Amino acid sequence: MSAKKNILVSSLIGIGIAAVSSCLVSLLLLAKGAGSLTMTVAEYTQMLAGIILVGLGFGLPSIVYQNDRLAPAYQVLIHMGTGCLVMTLVSFWTGWIPAKAGFWSAFLTIAGEIAVAFIVWLIFYQQEKKLARKMNDRIKQLKK
Numbered sequence: 001m002s003a004k005k006n007i008l009v010s011s012l013i014g015i016g017i018a019a020v021s022s023c024l025v026s027l028l029l030l031a032k033g034a035g036s037l038t039m040t041v042a043e044y045t046q047m048l049a050g051i052i053l054v055g056l057g058f059g060l061p062s063i064v065y066q067n068d069r070l071a072p073a074y075q076v077l078i079h080m081g082t083g084c085l086v087m088t089l090v091s092f093w094t095g096w097i098p099a100k101a102g103f104w105s106a107f108l109t110i111a112g113e114i115a116v117a118f119i120v121w122l123i124f125y126q127q128e129k130k131l132a133r134k135m136n137d138r139i140k141q142l143k144k
Contacts (some may be wrong), residue, residue: 003063006063006066007060007063010060010062011055011056011059011060011074012057012059013062013084014054014055014056014057014058014059014060014061014062015052015055016049016055017052017055017058017059018051018052018054018055018058019055021116021120025041046093046094046124050090050091050094050096053086053090054083054087054090054100055062056085056086057082057083057085057087057090057118058079058080058082058083058086058087061078061079061082061083062070062079064078064079065079071105072083076104076121078083080117080121080122083117084113084114084117087113087114087117088110088113088114091109091110093114095108096113097110108120119127
């Protein structure tokens with residue numbers, strides 16, 4: 001796959017995961033009894049822009065995994081560090097972090113966002129690890 005296509009696919013996957021995550025969080029807030037989610041067109045547009053930015057923040061840096069010269073720990077640090085930084089900045093910009101509710105409320109929200117990001121990363125990691133194991137097993141079978 002070409003580099004441009006990889007970047008596009010990574011970006012779209014990141015945006016898709018961010019959009020689904022946003023929908024799930026909205027449903028959880030409604031189920032928790034948040035009442036209703038009402039916003040102006042400007043607030044809604046800002047939220048959508050935030051979702052896209054967070055998706056790009058995680059999707060674009062994920063191409064670092066294609067660089068075999070970087071150690072896996074650096075790949076994760078670059079990918080997740082960039083994604084979590086973008087997500088945190090966007091969360092303050094959009095108001096997803098309840099900064100006015102106090103330090104602990106904001107801190108717990110940020111920690112929750114980062115925890116969810118790493119859970120999503122762990123799911124992808126496990127899937128890739130499983131695929132690599134299958135490919136290696138198949139190569140061993142072909143060499144016999």
